[in-house]
Amino acid sequence: MTALDPTGDPAYRLFQQRFxxxxxxxxxxxxxxxxxxxLLFVVAAVWTDFSPEKMVNGxxxxxxxxxxxxxxxxxRGADPIAVLALPHLFGGVKEPxxxxxxxxxIGTYATLLWQTIEMAILATAIGFGAAFALSFPATRTFxxxxxxxxxxxxxxxxxxxxxxxxxAFILVWPFGIGPLAGILAIAxxxxxxxxxxxxxxxxxxxxxxxDGIRSVGGSWLAQIRFAVVPQVLPGxxxxxxxxxxxNVRSSTIIGFVGAGGIGQExxxxxxxxxxxxxxxxxxxxxxxxxxxxxxxEQIRHRFIGAAA
Amino acid sequence: MxxxxxxxxxxxxxVFRGKGWLRWLLLSAVVAYLGYLMWLFDFSRVFTDLxxxxxxxxxxxxxNGIAEWDHVELWRxxxxxVAMAYLxxxxxxxxxxxxxxxxxxxxxxxxxxxxxxxxxxxxLRGLDQLIWALVFVRAMGLGPIAGIMAIxxxxxxxxxxxxxxxxxxxDRRQVEGITSVGAGFIARLRFAxxxxxxxxxxxxxxxSIESNSREATILGLVGAGGIGLRxxxxIQINAWDQxxxxxxxxxxxxxxxxTTSRYLRLRLIGVIRT
Numbered sequence: 001m002t003a004l005d006p007t008g009d010p011a012y013r014l015f016q017q018r019f020x021x022x023x024x025x026x027x028x029x030x031x032x033x034x035x036x037x038x039l040l041f042v043v044a045a046v047w048t049d050f051s052p053e054k055m056v057n058g059x060x061x062x063x064x065x066x067x068x069x070x071x072x073x074x075x076r077g078a079d080p081i082a083v084l085a086l087p088h089l090f091g092g093v094k095e096p097x098x099x100x101x102x103x104x105x106i107g108t109y110a111t112l113l114w115q116t117i118e119m120a121i122l123a124t125a126i127g128f129g130a131a132f133a134l135s136f137p138a139t140r141t142f143x144x145x146x147x148x149x150x151x152x153x154x155x156x157x158x159x160x161x162x163x164x165x166x167x168a169f170i171l172v173w174p175f176g177i178g179p180l181a182g183i184l185a186i187a188x189x190x191x192x193x194x195x196x197x198x199x200x201x202x203x204x205x206x207x208x209x210x211d212g213i214r215s216v217g218g219s220w221l222a223q224i225r226f227a228v229v230p231q232v233l234p235g236x237x238x239x240x241x242x243x244x245x246x247n248v249r250s251s252t253i254i255g256f257v258g259a260g261g262i263g264q265e266x267x268x269x270x271x272x273x274x275x276x277x278x279x280x281x282x283x284x285x286x287x288x289x290x291x292x293x294x295x296x297e298q299i300r301h302r303f304i305g306a307a308a
Numbered sequence: 309m310x311x312x313x314x315x316x317x318x319x320x321x322x323v324f325r326g327k328g329w330l331r332w333l334l335l336s337a338v339v340a341y342l343g344y345l346m347w348l349f350d351f352s353r354v355f356t357d358l359x360x361x362x363x364x365x366x367x368x369x370x371x372n373g374i375a376e377w378d379h380v381e382l383w384r385x386x387x388x389x390v391a392m393a394y395l396x397x398x399x400x401x402x403x404x405x406x407x408x409x410x411x412x413x414x415x416x417x418x419x420x421x422x423x424x425x426x427x428x429x430x431x432l433r434g435l436d437q438l439i440w441a442l443v444f445v446r447a448m449g450l451g452p453i454a455g456i457m458a459i460x461x462x463x464x465x466x467x468x469x470x471x472x473x474x475x476x477x478x479d480r481r482q483v484e485g486i487t488s489v490g491a492g493f494i495a496r497l498r499f500a501x502x503x504x505x506x507x508x509x510x511x512x513x514x515x516s517i518e519s520n521s522r523e524a525t526i527l528g529l530v531g532a533g534g535i536g537l538r539x540x541x542x543i544q545i546n547a548w549d550q551x552x553x554x555x556x557x558x559x560x561x562x563x564x565x566x567t568t569s570r571y572l573r574l575r576l577i578g579v580i581r582t
Contacts, residue, residue, distance in 0.1 A: 037398075041394070041395065041398055043391075044390075044391035044392075044394045044395045045391075045395060047387060047388060047391045048388055048391045048392055048395060048452040048456065048533065049451070049452065049453075050395055050452065050453055050456055054453055055453070055456075055457065058447070058448045058453065058457070061447050061448055062444070062447045062448065064447070065443065065446060065447035118348070118349075119349070121342075122342065122346065122349065125342050158559075161559050161562060161563075162555060162558075162559070163522065163523075163525055163526045163558070165438070165526040165529060166525070166526060166529070166536075166539060166558075169529065169539075169540065169543050170364065170543060170551065171361075173364065173543070173546070174357050174360035174361045174364060175353060175354070175357050176357075178350075179349050180349050180350055180351070180353060180354070183349060184354070249436060253436045253438045253439060256438060256442065256529065256530060257529060266439070266442075267442065270442050270443070270446060273446075278443075282435065282439065285434075285435070285439075286431070286434045286435065289434055290430075290434065
């Protein structure tokens with residue numbers, strides 16, 4: 001085996017030179033990026049009056065707060081004890097440290113949770129209907145007029161960009177405190193978000209059925225109804241179900257601004273420092289969101305996964 | 309051409325048959341249920357209270373007092389919101405990178421451990437940022453720090469899960485290649501794993517900054533700093549013109565951040581080269 005010495009080869013030297021140059025430029029680029037990220041971090045920290053020290057100082061207070069969430073004072077002035085304890089776990093409503101004692105207002109919570117889900121159902125349905133209607137005029141391939149397409153698209157964009165909590169806060173003024181404002185806010189946001197997705201599905205729809213319907217004299221509505229809708233509906237429904245999951249989450253928090261559902265109650269108990277109820281409601285929200293996700297996933301897999 | 313429709317109907321009954329009564333029953337049940345919900349939530353008020361919406365909209369579009377608004381305060385708060393989103397996301401990245409590696413099945417192939425870490429991420433993720441913000445405001449007081457912490461905590465859950473998935477999806481062959489020439493644990497991580505997961509992590513982080521700047525605009529509504537606080541003040545005193553101005557401010561900022569982040573992400577995956 002002869003050891004080849006490539007260093008004398010001009011081609012090899014050229015390679016070395018270019019490789020070195022590329023490597024150096026990459027390294028400078030990385031170093032600059034890291035420096036920029038750190039610089040931005042410092043600027044942002046100064047701007048918001050944030051320091052790691054403050055965060056570290058805050059951690060004991062957060063720990064204390066979370067500790068209070070999971071402890072109760074059965075008698076006024078007595079030392080707090082853990083919210084649950086094994087010997088009392090399945091005791092009655094009057095027995096401290098039992099599940100029943102912790103969730104003693106389960107009836108109220110259940111009503112509010114059900115209201116929250118109903119809000120999400122109605123908002124998703126309204127949003128689906130509006131997005132369905134608006135997605136066709138917003139699709140370039142179906143509409144000749146550029147003005148209509150542009151206008152509908154901008155409308156959908158505004159609908160989905162305004163934060164829905166802000167929208168709910170504003171709508172509470174004309175429609176009063178209660179679920180109606182929340183439903184409308186979520187429905188408007190849903191319209192914008194679904195409209196965009198529907199539009200993309202429409203653009204990917206096969207145009208040959210449309211030509212077929214047009215060739216036998218079908219109107220624009222007939223073309224949409226008989227050529228496009230059968231193609232896109234499974235996709236639409238799948239997106240709507242996904243959106244329903246998101247809307248359940250949204251409707252749990254939309255109550256913070258007075259727009260109904262469990263959020264309104266959560267805000268109240270946090271405000272009045274009723275600690276054990278805060279943890280109870282939060283646990284229920286986590287459970288219900290997880291349950292809805294599971295159910296909706298099953299439905300999507302079983303019914304729509306096969307069709308789409 | 310003159311087609312006899314009645315004859316055709318007789319010849320191909322399946323084409324002309326309706327979609328079946330079951331489907332109609334289901335559809336009318338859905339419609340009835342939605343109608344019930346509308347009745348339950350007092351939907352007629354949408355129409356009776358519509359004049360009040362027009363009042364707000366008219367007030368929103370009247371920007372005659374623009375010279376007297378506190379622009380410095382509003383712009384400061386807007387920048388504060390963006391800074392909160394950036395800080396929160398970056399803190400989340402610091403926590404999420406090690407957690408992501410720990411939660412990846414191919415790094416620690418222990419079923420129980422994997423299950424526990426994943427449920428932990430789910431727990432952090434399952435609660436909305438706004439709930440975290442409300443809790444942190446109670447625990448740490450009003451101000452942006454509560455918002456930063458809320459973003460950091462909620463985002464840690466999201467990013468840790470995504471990072472863990474990125475680590476799980478790496479190509480094993482590169483690791484094997486490096487191992488076959490005698491590389492140790494650190495060298496394997498540096499030359500086989502990192503080059504594969506880093507682009508995913510960076511683009512995911514950029515996306516998170518983008519979505520958190522949206523989310524951070526509402527954190528102020530519960531007292532966690534930023535533009536949301538100004539917005540809620542102005543909604544409460546019915547200064548609708550300024551509310552509209554703040555919303556426009558938010559829309560512009562969010563669009564700017566979206567565009568920058570999209571440009572950076574495209575550059576990252578090599579579509580745009582400078």
